[in-house]
Amino acid sequence: MSAEHDFLVIGSGAGGGAAAWRLATLGHRVTVIEAGPVFDPALDYRLADADWEQPFPKKPGSTGPYDVAPLQPLTQETADIRSWNAQNGPYVTGDRRQSFGYHHVRGVGGSSLHFTGEAHRMHPRSLRMASDFGVAADWPMDYAALEPYWSLAEATVGVAGPDEDRRCPRSGPYPQTAHPLSYASRVLARGVESLGARWQQNALAVLSSPTEDRPNCNHCGGCLRGCPLTDKGSIDVTYLRQAVATGRCDVLPGVEALQIQTDGQRVTGVLVASRQGQQVLTAGVVIVACGAIQTPRLLLNSADAHSPDGLCNESGQVGRNFMETLLTTSSALHPERLGSHRGLPVDWVSWDWNAPDAIPGVIGGCRFGPAMAESDLVGPVAYATRVVPGWGRAHKRAMRESFGRVLSIAGLGESLPHPASRISLSDRTDPHGLPVPRIHSYLDDMAIARLRFMTETCRAILSAAGCGPVFEEFSSVDAFSSTHVFGTCRMGRSPDDSVTDAYGRSHRWRNLMIADASLFPSSGGGESPGLTIQALALRGVDHLLETP
Amino acid sequence: MTSGKMSRRVFTRALGVVPVVIAHAPQAEAQSRILTEMLATVVDVIVPGDETPAASDLGIHVRLIDQARRIPNYPALLSEGLGWLEQRARTDHGLPFLQLSMDRKEALFALAFDAAPQSLPHVFARRVRDDALTAYYRDARAWGGLGFDQPIQPAGYPDHQDPPA
Numbered sequence: 001m002s003a004e005h006d007f008l009v010i011g012s013g014a015g016g017g018a019a020a021w022r023l024a025t026l027g028h029r030v031t032v033i034e035a036g037p038v039f040d041p042a043l044d045y046r047l048a049d050a051d052w053e054q055p056f057p058k059k060p061g062s063t064g065p066y067d068v069a070p071l072q073p074l075t076q077e078t079a080d081i082r083s084w085n086a087q088n089g090p091y092v093t094g095d096r097r098q099s100f101g102y103h104h105v106r107g108v109g110g111s112s113l114h115f116t117g118e119a120h121r122m123h124p125r126s127l128r129m130a131s132d133f134g135v136a137a138d139w140p141m142d143y144a145a146l147e148p149y150w151s152l153a154e155a156t157v158g159v160a161g162p163d164e165d166r167r168c169p170r171s172g173p174y175p176q177t178a179h180p181l182s183y184a185s186r187v188l189a190r191g192v193e194s195l196g197a198r199w200q201q202n203a204l205a206v207l208s209s210p211t212e213d214r215p216n217c218n219h220c221g222g223c224l225r226g227c228p229l230t231d232k233g234s235i236d237v238t239y240l241r242q243a244v245a246t247g248r249c250d251v252l253p254g255v256e257a258l259q260i261q262t263d264g265q266r267v268t269g270v271l272v273a274s275r276q277g278q279q280v281l282t283a284g285v286v287i288v289a290c291g292a293i294q295t296p297r298l299l300l301n302s303a304d305a306h307s308p309d310g311l312c313n314e315s316g317q318v319g320r321n322f323m324e325t326l327l328t329t330s331s332a333l334h335p336e337r338l339g340s341h342r343g344l345p346v347d348w349v350s351w352d353w354n355a356p357d358a359i360p361g362v363i364g365g366c367r368f369g370p371a372m373a374e375s376d377l378v379g380p381v382a383y384a385t386r387v388v389p390g391w392g393r394a395h396k397r398a399m400r401e402s403f404g405r406v407l408s409i410a411g412l413g414e415s416l417p418h419p420a421s422r423i424s425l426s427d428r429t430d431p432h433g434l435p436v437p438r439i440h441s442y443l444d445d446m447a448i449a450r451l452r453f454m455t456e457t458c459r460a461i462l463s464a465a466g467c468g469p470v471f472e473e474f475s476s477v478d479a480f481s482s483t484h485v486f487g488t489c490r491m492g493r494s495p496d497d498s499v500t501d502a503y504g505r506s507h508r509w510r511n512l513m514i515a516d517a518s519l520f521p522s523s524g525g526g527e528s529p530g531l532t533i534q535a536l537a538l539r540g541v542d543h544l545l546e547t548p
Numbered sequence: 549m550t551s552g553k554m555s556r557r558v559f560t561r562a563l564g565v566v567p568v569v570i571a572h573a574p575q576a577e578a579q580s581r582i583l584t585e586m587l588a589t590v591v592d593v594i595v596p597g598d599e600t601p602a603a604s605d606l607g608i609h610v611r612l613i614d615q616a617r618r619i620p621n622y623p624a625l626l627s628e629g630l631g632w633l634e635q636r637a638r639t640d641h642g643l644p645f646l647q648l649s650m651d652r653k654e655a656l657f658a659l660a661f662d663a664a665p666q667s668l669p670h671v672f673a674r675r676v677r678d679d680a681l682t683a684y685y686r687d688a689r690a691w692g693g694l695g696f697d698q699p700i701q702p703a704g705y706p707d708h709q710d711p712p713a
């Protein structure tokens with residue numbers, strides 16, 4: 001019996017969208033199922049309303065279920081680098097690390113809908129963490145093997161980047177000219193220079209010049225709330241729009257994969273739920289791209305007589321090696337009016353500590369960049385509630401004196417696998433009766449040392465930029481708050497210690513490919529993962545077509 | 549990382565406190581009118597009028613009451629917090645809160661704000677301060693003098709490279 005769907009992609013984020021685009025543009029019919037709804041940029045991202053200062057909009061079904069296992073106790077050694085606000089006190093008041101959530105969007109385009117558009121390649125040396133540093137696992141390919149796919153991804157989403165990229169070799173220039181820095185970002189960049197470090201214009205999937213179907217950015221800074229103009233290269237307005245335009249790609253929102261089915265030899269289809277009820281979609285090839293939390297959950301929930309420990313879990317690695325965002329931010333007021341609410345969220349980046357051995361005494365790198373938007377300090381409401389203390393006339397006066405003077409800086413660092421960091425199935429079930437994923441996160445001494453370096457460097461940059469005392473800090477040291485998640489279906493060369501081969505194909509089930517951040521053997525030193533997820537998906541599809 | 553989230557958690561923890569009921573309000577309707585009037589006064593303590601409107605001119609107290617209806621336990625926090633202010637006004641000054649001078653109203657609100665972190669008056673004052681400021685600064689009429697005069701779209705910031713005007 002032939003399958004209803006030649007290629008069935010589960011999940012429409014960075015990985016699923018890129019895979020579907022590659023298939024459709026190479027002439028294949030592909031169906032994408034997406035658990036979440038469609039977001040309409042013009043209608044849903046209300047940045048032209050007076051109450052624009054809101055988080056990314058929620059719609060029915062636009063977040064996925066998960067829970068977080070109790071996190072580790074906090075120790076006195078981290079007391080000076082925890083999350084706090086001068087007015088509100090400590091963000092974490094208990095004696096354990098606390099969850100602030102796995103930040104994601106369930107919707108057509110996945111988490112790219114609220115991303116800031118950073119489009120980074122991996123540092124070449126960060127792909128060899130096991131061989132060179134004895135931690136994590138090596139990537140089963142080198143930088144050169146990924147280079148053409150990073151370039152293809154950059155061209156497809158429209159990345160604007162600097163003329164000279166000091167960190168990563170390139171086969172050609174960025175497709176678009178880099179964005180100019182905002183006035184406030186330049187002041188912050190001078191702080192980095194004063195420390196003897198360098199910065200460069202960030203590579204961003206944000207158009208600096210218009211294309212046929214998308215305008216250029218007007219630097220409103222609202223990317224995290226959804227870009228109404230569509231100049232931001234989220235997956236819905238790039239890969240998926242182009243894939244659908246071929247006439248060979250169907251995107252089905254509100255359709256959730258519950259279980260992947262096999263006949264013992266091959267994957268045969270997917271049990272899905274939608275408003276129409278449950279049904280099985282048969283498929284020739286299944287591409288799983290649900291993100292690093294939901295992909296292992298789906299595989300574990302697909303256990304059957306042929307795979308009693310979960311689908312693709314012959315190595316026991318499904319759900320293991322969970323890596324998360326390691327983040328610190330520090331914010332302070334600058335004495336001058338900077339208009340720091342204006343401009344792109346992260347227009348420059350300092351990669352000086354990005355190499356795996358760049359932080360003294362620590363394995364695993366990090367990077368720094370402006371964070372006024374990421375700290376959500378770009379509007380009057382944030383100033384009124386988090387920056388300016390008190391109330392009454394004095395508060396109003398201080399608002400007028402302070403607005404536009406906040407500088408904020410973020411460090412993002414390497415997260416390394418640890419046996420205690422993983423995804424398991426929870427006792428809690430979803431409305432279909434299936435266990436939700438449970439996140440276990442643990443920071444070891446090395447992670448805490450890296451976070452300490454990041455916080456101290458953030459403070460030093462603000463001070464060198466001329467800021468007054470820090471008024472707010474946020475740190476993964478006491479807050480699990482993950483925007484980047486990786487590693488839970490690690491790719492590798494051997495079926496003994498990895499879930500897939502170097503192309504994301506299950507070692508056992510050759511017509512099942514994984515195409516999301518769960519493939520990452522290591523996280524990199526703070527690089528944003530979206531572009532690499534896309535590159536892996538594009539490369540995986542090419543291999544799938546060459547070697548069916 | 550939003551202060552809204554933080555204050556919600558603190559608030560929930562504080563609900564074990566003994567309720568303080570507003571005295572001398574025989575009818576539910578009259579009580580609700582007094583609460584609304586008191587809340588209007590409290591939001592004006594938080595955001596008084598000057599070149600830009602006072603909070604009550606923008607109906608912030610009404611918005612808070614609407615918002616409270618959608619959040620479990622919030623209506624109780626409002627009435628108990630306002631009850632605490634009323635009781636202190638009568639104990640300290642022998643007058644209902646609404647009849648105090650503005651200075652005394654401000655001083656009582658400050659007393660509530662500076663109370664012990666998990667206490668009813670503190671949780672009430674903190675929550676109302678944050679929510680009143682949030683609602684107020686979500687209104688374009690509040691933005692005069694900030695150097696920010698319109699939502700971030702559709703114009704964006706074509707001047708983002710320049711020093712602020």
Ligand SMILES: Cc1cc2nc3c(=O)[nH]c(=O)nc-3n(C[C@H](O)[C@H](O)[C@H](O)COP(=O)(O)OP(=O)(O)OC[C@H]3O[C@@H](n4cnc5c(N)ncnc54)[C@H](O)[C@@H]3O)c2cc1C
Pocket residue numbers: 010011012013014015016033034035036064103104105106107108109110111112114115116117118119120224255256257258289290291292294295298482483484485515516517518528529530531533
């Ligand atoms: C605030 C924020 C800012 C960020 N900024 C950047 C940035 O600037 N640059 C960058 O590169 N990255 C950024 N990221 C991270 C980036 O968005 C993610 O790493 C990336 O989108 C992950 O892609 P993915 O394909 O692995 O998963 P996702 O984007 O999570 O996509 C998975 C999709 O699968 C769907 N799905 C899940 N389970 C099922 C199921 N059972 N059935 C059907 N569908 C399912 C989900 O609904 C979702 O749409 C940011 C993230 C956040 C939260």
Ligand code: SF4
Pocket residue numbers: 206216217218219220221222223224226227228229230231232343344345704
């Ligand atoms: S800054 Fe540019 S990319 Fe971001 S939301 Fe505004 S217009 Fe869109």
